Amino acid sequence: MNAQWANISNFLLYLGVSIPLLWIGMYAFSLTTPYNDFAILRKGGDVSDSGHVDAAMATAYDLGGKMLGLAIVLSSAIFHSVNLFDLTLWGMVSIVFEVIVFCLFRLLMPIKVTEEIPKGNVSVGILSASISVASGLMMAALISY
Structure with a gap:
């Protein structure tokens, strides 16, 4: 029974580090856009204006x-880390590189x-999402290397 409590406490410790890392990553992404993502999402409920709905969908x-993308690379960091410091280090590295990939995507797109x-260009939102997931998968593999 004591072994189970040790596993549960370890789970809670890693969760307590991982969730804030995910939110730090999302905050870092919010700094890279000139618009407020959550304000656009809130306006998406106004179905009388299809522009708001499309913008909310793209966002x-x-x-x-x-x-x-962040969750994928963080899950690899969790799996491969040897302690909480290692998880935090790789989590921060992955956040930085996910943001860099997004900035490169913005620069290289025509x-x-x-x-x-x-x-409200939903296709650009889907393409951006795909880039983030693809880069998250690649970085997850790189962490395990």
Whole structure:
């Protein structure tokens, strides 16, 4: 029974570090966009204006992809870390590189990503989400190497 409590306490410790890392990553992403993601999402409930709905959908895809990409790479950091410091270090490294990948995506695209998403270009939101998930998968593999 004591072994179970040790496992539960270890689970809670890693969860207590991982969830804040995920939110720090999402905050870092919010600093890279000139618009307020959550304000756009709140306006998406106004179904009388299809522009608000489309912008909210594009933003939701974009944010959801960023969160999934971060969660994937953080899950690898959790799995491969030897202690909480190791998890924190790799978590912060992964956040930095996920943000760098997003910034490179914005720079290399022939369209203005941060202008298209708030306009309601859902396809750009989905593409941005896909880039975030793909880079998260690659970085997760790199952590295990």
